[in-house]
Amino acid sequence: MEIPAIVGAGLVVIGAGIGIGRIGGSAMDAIARQPEATNKIQTAMLIAAALIEGIGFAALFAV
Amino acid sequence: MQLKITIKTLLLLMLISPFALFANHHEDKAEHNEEEVTHHEEVVVELTEAEEKAAKRKAYIKHHLQDSYDFTIWQAKGIGFPLPVILWDEGLHIFSSSKFHHGETVAESKGNFYKLYHGKIYKTDAEGTISYDEHHHPTNAKPLDFSITKNVFTIMLIGLLIFFLFKRFAKSYSRNLVPSKGGKFLEPLVLFVRDEIAIPNIGEKHYRKYMSYLLTVFFFIWFLNLAGMTPLGIGVTNNIAVTFGLALITFLITQFTSKKDYWGHIFWMPGVPVPMKFVLAPIELLGVFIKPFALMIRLYANMTAGHIVLMSLIGLLYVFTNWFAKGAFLGLTLFLSIIELLVAFLQAYIFTMLTALYFGGAVAEHDDH
Numbered sequence: 001m002e003i004p005a006i007v008g009a010g011l012v013v014i015g016a017g018i019g020i021g022r023i024g025g026s027a028m029d030a031i032a033r034q035p036e037a038t039n040k041i042q043t044a045m046l047i048a049a050a051l052i053e054g055i056g057f058a059a060l061f062a063v
Numbered sequence: 064m065q066l067k068i069t070i071k072t073l074l075l076l077m078l079i080s081p082f083a084l085f086a087n088h089h090e091d092k093a094e095h096n097e098e099e100v101t102h103h104e105e106v107v108v109e110l111t112e113a114e115e116k117a118a119k120r121k122a123y124i125k126h127h128l129q130d131s132y133d134f135t136i137w138q139a140k141g142i143g144f145p146l147p148v149i150l151w152d153e154g155l156h157i158f159s160s161s162k163f164h165h166g167e168t169v170a171e172s173k174g175n176f177y178k179l180y181h182g183k184i185y186k187t188d189a190e191g192t193i194s195y196d197e198h199h200h201p202t203n204a205k206p207l208d209f210s211i212t213k214n215v216f217t218i219m220l221i222g223l224l225i226f227f228l229f230k231r232f233a234k235s236y237s238r239n240l241v242p243s244k245g246g247k248f249l250e251p252l253v254l255f256v257r258d259e260i261a262i263p264n265i266g267e268k269h270y271r272k273y274m275s276y277l278l279t280v281f282f283f284i285w286f287l288n289l290a291g292m293t294p295l296g297i298g299v300t301n302n303i304a305v306t307f308g309l310a311l312i313t314f315l316i317t318q319f320t321s322k323k324d325y326w327g328h329i330f331w332m333p334g335v336p337v338p339m340k341f342v343l344a345p346i347e348l349l350g351v352f353i354k355p356f357a358l359m360i361r362l363y364a365n366m367t368a369g370h371i372v373l374m375s376l377i378g379l380l381y382v383f384t385n386w387f388a389k390g391a392f393l394g395l396t397l398f399l400s401i402i403e404l405l406v407a408f409l410q411a412y413i414f415t416m417l418t419a420l421y422f423g424g425a426v427a428e429h430d431d432h
Contacts, residue, residue, distance in 0.1 A: 043259070046409070046412075046413070047413070047416060047417075050361065050409070050410075050413040050417075051357075051361075053361070053365070054357050054360060054361030054364070054365075055357070057360065057361065057364030057365060057368060058357070058360040058361075058364060060364070060368070061360075061364055061367075061368075
């Protein structure tokens, strides 16, 4: 319930959100350029998103 | 996925805040504090009815997510069965967990007495006294615990289920090339693991010897996550020991089936100037351990966080008295449950995909660098 812990948790979520948002955005751009590669791009996007989410959760639990 | 994270965290914080507001009870606490503080370090706080209910709700959620020594299917009606407790304490003690009576009585076995306190078994005397240290943690001795708890029972059950399901599926191929009815559902999934996960990451030459482990991990984690979504309160992947075991096996297989190029890439990265090679070596060595560690944390944190949010939302339904709010939160809970089903599959896929990636790194051929 301490304020620094809550602020830290919020910062972690902001970081994870920005990271995954940027990946999603780049994936959208790439799919718009070349719709035939949608599957590969989607797979790569999911992998990167899961990695960032893993870090985000680990930090959230540590906080 | 970004929206999901912010929703989860926002709701979790929204739920914890009502429990933390003690502002309107300071006048009652003031008189108590003056008389209690002289002879006790911990101050006994007088709880109102709302705070008692909140504390009970939190205890129920915590209990629902933890492991237990009996398998309760319906707590209010008492439907459930006790599981065997197997302890090693200078001798093998095996008895049924019904002797504990959910932590009220002391179980006796071959002259030793054991008591269940907050989900752990401690060795006590005949009255069941537990001595605490200054942080209110018990200091009794704990026997080596090999019991069949709810999580172990679920793992065995799901393991047997997967085994018999796939045995029948494999046998149906002996007669004709089209599989049986259940096989029609499993065949695309097995091919998906082979064509989308194993071959792109490991390569055509070496993927066959890893296929059995990849298939096992994929279906095991997926079925365990799905079982966690049932109302039985079986949180297997909520247990960090289970995910630690899976990550440990991945780590061991990666190390023991790796080729010389793998170690060469870690300690002496080719294609990089020599000073950088000395900088990269400890980082790569750390990476060898951190990658399976991240696997463990990712699966554990995703599942546990999802369950905590879901249960907190359901608890919120009891806090509100407005029926419109109750309906809205019920809809939100339903929506989040559907997302959690997707997350169950996704986490299994990510675990398997990263495992295949690490295997691919281990057996990578030395192409032109």
